[in-house]
Every structure is written in C-alpha cells, then in structure tokens.
Amino acid sequence: MKKTALLFFVILNGILCRAKMNVPIQTSGSGPLGPTNSLITFTSGGPPTYPTAIQELWGLNICGTNVQPVKIYNASLLVGYQSNNQNYGTGNLFATGFVGIGATDTKGYKFAVNGSVIANSVIVKLYPGADYVFKNDYQLPSLSDVKTYIDQNHHLPEIPSEQEVAQNGLNLGEMNRLLLKKVKELTLYLIEKDNKEKALEATGQKNSAEIALLKTQLQELATRPETK
Numbered sequence: 001m002k003k004t005a006l007l008f009f010v011i012l013n014g015i016l017c018r019a020k021m022n023v024p025i026q027t028s029g030s031g032p033l034g035p036t037n038s039l040i041t042f043t044s045g046g047p048p049t050y051p052t053a054i055q056e057l058w059g060l061n062i063c064g065t066n067v068q069p070v071k072i073y074n075a076s077l078l079v080g081y082q083s084n085n086q087n088y089g090t091g092n093l094f095a096t097g098f099v100g101i102g103a104t105d106t107k108g109y110k111f112a113v114n115g116s117v118i119a120n121s122v123i124v125k126l127y128p129g130a131d132y133v134f135k136n137d138y139q140l141p142s143l144s145d146v147k148t149y150i151d152q153n154h155h156l157p158e159i160p161s162e163q164e165v166a167q168n169g170l171n172l173g174e175m176n177r178l179l180l181k182k183v184k185e186l187t188l189y190l191i192e193k194d195n196k197e198k199a200l201e202a203t204g205q206k207n208s209a210e211i212a213l214l215k216t217q218l219q220e221l222a223t224r225p226e227t228k
Contacts, residue, residue, distance in 0.1 A: 124173040130181035133188065140188050156182065 071078045076088045080096030088094060098106040102114035132138060146157065155161045158178055160170070 122172075124176060128177075130177055130184055133181055133184040140185060140192075143189065158182075 076092040100112045103112045106112035
C-alpha cells in the first residue's frame, strides 16, 4: 500500500513538473502570435516587439501592442504609454484612456466612480475665476431684480435648480466659480449698503447738529431782553 501511494505521488509530481515545463519560453524570435507559438518572449532591453514580453528594461508587457501597450514597470502599471524613457515612479497607475470604478461606461469622462469617494484634499482648477465682479464696468444686478427672479424661478440667477442638479449632477468646478461669484456680489451689496448707512448716519449727524444749533438760537432769542 505504501509503495502504491509513493508510486502514485512520483507519477503525479512528474506530470505536474512536466505541465510546468510545457510553457514555451524563448529568448528571441516570435512571441505568442508568431510561428513558434511561444507563450512568453524574453528580449533584452528596448520596446517590446510582440504583445507579450518580459524585458529587462520594461518588466512585463501584458497582452498589449506596440500602439497601446499595457506595462508593469518598477511596480507601476501603465496603460497606453509607449515611451520607456520617462520615470513613472513606483507603485503608480497611469492610463491614456478612460478609468471606470464600478462602471463600464464613463459617459465620456476621463474618470468615473459608481459609488462614494473620500479624499483629504481635492484641487479643482477654475478657468476663468470671478474677479471680474470687482471691476468698475461690472453691472451688479439690483436686489429688486434678484428678488423678482427668485420669486419667479425659486432659485438664484445662474445657479442650477434642484431639478437640474438631480438630473445632470453637479459640476464642482463650475459650481465653485458661480458660488464665488455670488459671494463677491454679496460683498458688493454689503459694501453698497454700508456706504448708504454711513451716508444716512452722516446726514443724521448733520441734521442733529443743525437742530442743536437751532435750539441754541431759540434759547438765545428767548432769554434776550425785549427792546422797545
């Protein structure tokens, strides 16, 4: 019984070892699509000639092509990059096409996530900004016009409605630009209001001074002795 089990193990090990040895590897010539039907081609440096190659320079090229290679190099994954002269660092992911997480259709966006995203910091570049609001030629809408628009549309001018956001989502870059614009317009309204209040205060002080002067003059007239 022991001899039978040992013989079976030896035969099984030989089969497994032979299966491992059946993967063709060559150091030059055609790759998996070539006439020799090799599964892996090893080439010494330079860009890969065939879709699957293990190279000293570029690491592993997985089922790519010379036009759109898929490469693993220095623990970084690169999709669609042909040049091997750039330093892509370690442990990074680069792609020339679209990236979808939980989604197979990115709707034309470079990066799409079907789910939640968390980050410590997000930078959105705005082109253009909203500093033009502070220029002298900017026509600041009157508050009466803004109130009329809100009464008719139930949202701020230029800001998407609740229905539009629910249907189309929210463009963070554009929304931040519009919010900055509204904050700057609000600042101008406050400055305008402050100037009016100061003008009213100055007018009130002037009126108070004039009233005090009139009171003094009346008192002087009241205490002045009568003349015949």
